[in-house]
Amino acid sequence: xxxxxxxxxxxxxxxxxxxxxxxxxxxxxxxxxxxxxxxxxxxxxxxxxxxxxxxxxxxxxxxxxxxxxxxxxxxxxxxxxxxxxxxxxxxxxxxxxxxxxxxxxxxxxxxxxxxxxxxxxxxxxxxxxxxxxxxxxxxxxxxxxxxxxxxxxxxxxxxxxxxxxxxxxxxxxxxxxxxxxxxxxxxxxxxxxxxxxxxxxxxxxxxxxxxxxxxxx
Amino acid sequence: xxxxxxxxxxxxxxxxxxxxxxxxxxxxxxxxxxxxxxxxxxxxxxxxxxxxxxxxxxxxxxxxxxxxxxxxxxxxxxxxxxxxxxxxxxxxxxxxxxxxxxxxxxxxxxxxxxxxxxxxxxxxxxxxxxxxxxxxxxxxxxxxxxxxxxxxxxxxxxxxxxxxxxxxxxxxxxxxxxxxxxxxxxxxxxxxxxxxxxxxxxxxxxxxxxxxxxxxxxxxxxxxxxxxxxxxxxxxxxxxxxxxxxxxxxxxxxxxxxxxxxxxxxxxxxxxxxxxxxxxxxxxxxxxxxxxxxxxxxxxxxxxxxxxxxxxxxxxxxxxxxxxxxxxxxxxxxxxxxxxxxxxxxxxxxxxxxxxxxxxxxxxxxxxxxxxxxxxxxxxxxxxxx
Numbered sequence: 343x344x345x346x347x348x349x350x351x352x353x354x355x356x357x358x359x360x361x362x363x364x365x366x367x368x369x370x371x372x373x374x375x376x377x378x379x380x381x382x383x384x385x386x387x388x389x390x391x392x393x394x395x396x397x398x399x400x401x402x403x404x405x406x407x408x409x410x411x412x413x414x415x416x417x418x419x420x421x422x423x424x425x426x427x428x429x430x431x432x433x434x435x436x437x438x439x440x441x442x443x444x445x446x447x448x449x450x451x452x453x454x455x456x457x458x459x460x461x462x463x464x465x466x467x468x469x470x471x472x473x474x475x476x477x478x479x480x481x482x483x484x485x486x487x488x489x490x491x492x493x494x495x496x497x498x499x500x501x502x503x504x505x506x507x508x509x510x511x512x513x514x515x516x517x518x519x520x521x522x523x524x525x526x527x528x529x530x531x532x533x534x535x536x537x538x539x540x541x542x543x544x545x546x547x548x549x550x551x552x553x554x555x556x557x558x559x
Numbered sequence: 560x561x562x563x564x565x566x567x568x569x570x571x572x573x574x575x576x577x578x579x580x581x582x583x584x585x586x587x588x589x590x591x592x593x594x595x596x597x598x599x600x601x602x603x604x605x606x607x608x609x610x611x612x613x614x615x616x617x618x619x620x621x622x623x624x625x626x627x628x629x630x631x632x633x634x635x636x637x638x639x640x641x642x643x644x645x646x647x648x649x650x651x652x653x654x655x656x657x658x659x660x661x662x663x664x665x666x667x668x669x670x671x672x673x674x675x676x677x678x679x680x681x682x683x684x685x686x687x688x689x690x691x692x693x694x695x696x697x698x699x700x701x702x703x704x705x706x707x708x709x710x711x712x713x714x715x716x717x718x719x720x721x722x723x724x725x726x727x728x729x730x731x732x733x734x735x736x737x738x739x740x741x742x743x744x745x746x747x748x749x750x751x752x753x754x755x756x757x758x759x760x761x762x763x764x765x766x767x768x769x770x771x772x773x774x775x776x777x778x779x780x781x782x783x784x785x786x787x788x789x790x791x792x793x794x795x796x797x798x799x800x801x802x803x804x805x806x807x808x809x810x811x812x813x814x815x816x817x818x819x820x821x822x823x824x825x826x827x828x829x830x831x832x833x834x835x836x837x838x839x840x841x842x843x844x845x846x847x848x849x850x851x852x853x854x855x856x857x858x859x860x861x862x863x864x865x866x867x868x869x870x871x872x873x874x875x876x877x878x879x880x881x882x883x884x885x886x887x888x889x890x891x892x893x894x895x896x897x898x899x900x901x902x903x904x905x906x907x908x909x910x911x912x913x914x915x916x917x918x919x920x921x922x923x924x925x926x927x928x929x930x931x932x933x934x935x936x937x938x939x940x941x942x943x944x945x
Contacts, residue, residue, distance in 0.1 A: 464690060469680040558698055
């Protein structure tokens with residue numbers, strides 16, 4: 343493989359890392375509160391608000407059932423509104439985030455549901471407010487599961503980011519398609535796949551370590 | 560059924576329950592004097608007309624069907640019943656974890672039903688609670704679990720430390736302060752639960768089956784700790800349990816719950832030794848061994864044709880130390896054949912009975928019954944076995 347291609351590989355690697363990293367951070371920042379809302383607003387929850395719960399659930403399901411490649415295209419006007427352009431790595435972050443937020447929301451929802459109801463009751467008996475219960479009981483107790491969920495999200499985002507090439511987002515997947523497939527350079531394809539495998543391994547390992555660090559069960 | 564009454568019953572002492580195999584006819588002849596408890600009378604918790612209904616599909620189920628209770632400051636009050644009797648719902652109503660459907664809960668003069676959500680939260684800080692499954696946060700160390708209620712109340716860090724340390728000493732867990740709940744035993748977890756419940760210096764401690772998940776030895780040590788806390792801090796403790804032994808060991812007074820109502824309540828010693836309700840008798844059998852040896856009784860009655868009679872003499876409290884059998888022999892010149900005897904301890908007071916076959920002149924027997932009755936012993940004549 344020529345230095346030129348190596349250079350290209352490195353560049354794509356950073357693009358992937360940038361897109362996925364940014365989308366993951368945005369997804370966590372919005373997805374965690376979304377998951378909390380899904381849990382606390384349900385009937386019998388800490389702050390039961392059935393209409394909000396139903397609306398959020400519907401939006402989440404709608405987003406999650408739309409294939410990413412369609413979401414990518416459908417969101418072009420929205421992306422242009424936010425980043426000023428619909429093409430490029432920066433633009434790809436928008437649909438990636440939008441797809442990941444409900445994904446994180448559901449994973450966080452599941453993680454929070456695993457928290458023993460007895461703990462919430464104990465906190466209520468201590469005079470905790472709903473916000474205190476969320477911040478001091480629900481999230482800390484669910485943290486290992488939330489971290490595991492975010493790890494899954496990041497790995498999924500790496501897969502999705504390969505489609506970002508469709509909007510000129512670049513990245514490893516795009517490199518693999520354009521050079522490995524369309525120009526028939528199997529060594530580029532192999533290199534791309536190997537780098538992706540290594541990347542996923544590292545992320546999964548780090549995520550597991552972090553989850554274990556916070557798990558005292 | 561043949562029942563012989565030698566002396567009309569004094570007072571309203573009910574007959575004790577017989578054996579489960581055959582059921583010997585038993586007649587109470589003389590009651591035990593009622594005992595008064597040592598506690599004060601200011602109610603710390605007042606439950607009035609409490610009803611709690613749950614929707615079960617279209618049906619409404621009354622878990623608590625009209626309960627009135629007054630729990631005095633500084634006492635350990637037991638609430639006992641079978642599962643489904645409504646005891647958990649009752650205790651959860653006391654700190655409004657369950658909103659009562661009807662009736663009122665007053666804690667230290669404050670009517671909880673009249674409070675706003677915010678006021679209720681403040682009030683709850685003064686009502687500690689411990690749970691069957693401890694409900695400790697797995698993500699927090701022993702120290703941080705005990706500190707949690709103080710954090711929630713907005714207590715500054717330095718003051719939290721000053722309050723948590725002595726609590727850890729009190730429950731004997733100072734050495735384990737940095738362990739996580741998963742790293743300690745069930746008994747130790749409950750000690751953390753107790754320390755946590757005490758952190759906000761509550762007036763009342765609610766214990767919801769706190770020893771039910773523990774082995775007997777650990778149960779005893781936890782009960783001893785609760786008693787120590789009750790004495791040291793003068794803390795009022797309301798204790799829910801299905802274990803009669805727990806009530807017998809630590810409670811001053813007890814309410815027996817059945818189908819959402821109070822079947823019977825009073826001083827533990829009285830309720831145990833004079834159970835009035837059927838449910839109480841059943842529960843009491845766990846701790847007090849009142850079953851008659853049916854075959855022994857049958858054989859004894861067969862031999863007792865010639866004027867001999869079968870008596871069960873029940874001792875309790877102060878009269879347990881008296882030389883009753885010796886008196887029957889020496890003073891009334893009766894011959895006494897001991898068939899069965901045992902002594903239990905309830906709240907540190909002895910309670911027991913002997914089953915004796917007594918023979919001798921009829922007038923001496925009657926005199927002996929009258930004498931023992933005056934001394935406060937319960938004498939029952941067993942006349943036949945079904």
